[in-house]
Amino acid sequence: MAKFVEMFQNFIFDMDGVIYLQDSPIPGAREVINYLKSAGKSILFLTNNSYYTPEYYVEKLSYMGIQASPDRILTSAAATAMYLKKHHRLKGKTAFVIGGPGLEREIKSIGLELLTTDSGRNAHFVIVGWDTNFNYEKMKVATLAINGGAIFIGTNYDKTFPSGEGLWPGGGAIIASIEAATDRRAKIIGKPEKFMIEAALALFDGKPPKTVLIGDRLDSDILAGKRAGIKTILVLTGVTSREMLEKSDIKPDYTLKGIWELF
Ligand SMILES: [Mg+2]
Numbered sequence: 001m002a003k004f005v006e007m008f009q010n011f012i013f014d015m016d017g018v019i020y021l022q023d024s025p026i027p028g029a030r031e032v033i034n035y036l037k038s039a040g041k042s043i044l045f046l047t048n049n050s051y052y053t054p055e056y057y058v059e060k061l062s063y064m065g066i067q068a069s070p071d072r073i074l075t076s077a078a079a080t081a082m083y084l085k086k087h088h089r090l091k092g093k094t095a096f097v098i099g100g101p102g103l104e105r106e107i108k109s110i111g112l113e114l115l116t117t118d119s120g121r122n123a124h125f126v127i128v129g130w131d132t133n134f135n136y137e138k139m140k141v142a143t144l145a146i147n148g149g150a151i152f153i154g155t156n157y158d159k160t161f162p163s164g165e166g167l168w169p170g171g172g173a174i175i176a177s178i179e180a181a182t183d184r185r186a187k188i189i190g191k192p193e194k195f196m197i198e199a200a201l202a203l204f205d206g207k208p209p210k211t212v213l214i215g216d217r218l219d220s221d222i223l224a225g226k227r228a229g230i231k232t233i234l235v236l237t238g239v240t241s242r243e244m245l246e247k248s249d250i251k252p253d254y255t256l257k258g259i260w261e262l263f
Pocket residue numbers: 014015016017018215216217238
């Protein structure tokens with residue numbers, strides 16, 4: 001670990017596939033995080049999932065023996081709120097949100113009024129993430145609003161969501177259905193878009209040369225890190241195998257079998 005500890009001050013960790021696999025912690029995750037903390041390093045946890053609140057992840061990590069405060073967790077929902085605040089005038093504006101409690105809370109927190117399906121077709125913004133209660137009515141209202149001029153934002157473009165049963169449709173599949181209906185493309189915020197990483201860097205004042213991103217997906221984590229100009233470490237405990245790495249054009253700066261090899 002000495003090498004990485006000396007090289008970097010700020011560590012951005014993707015969570016699923018790096019710290020845990022669904023509900024099982026990955027060996028060494030707790031020890032590595034605690035070591036980095038004791039060495040005075042800054043740590044931020046990242047997820048493309050916009051459904052849950054940061055508190056949900058605080059609890060999940062705590063169950064695995066990792067202590068984190070909500071402001072050290074960046075979801076694509078929070079990054080979406082940061083993006084809207086930075087790039088749009090929000091005063092007096094309304095939003096039709098398709099997503100979970102995490103996304104609704106973040107959008108409310110920046111002062112946008114949330115509209116229901118009754119009035120959503122008049123919204124200024126349509127903001128879409130993973131929603132397990134998605135249905136035709138929501139797709140219809142989103143479509144009418146976007147066709148009426150609403151700005152169309154997607155939290156992340158992950159088309160699938162890994163579950164115990166296999167792959168479920170992800171937020172990206174819901175966004176794609178509305179793109180099909182409107183013939184418009186959503187502005188996407190989450191990885192591999194670099195805004196997600198820029199938001200992370202802004203949150204803990206992470207300067208690129210001193211900051212490293214640790215992730216398990218080449219076309220998401222590693223690509224986002226590269227676009228944002230920071231160093232990247234791929235771990236092979238998630239979706240990427242060594243064979244996939246060899247075939248890919250996207251190359252991380254370093255590759256480890258798992259987070260335990262940071263030691
Ligand atoms: Mg991951």
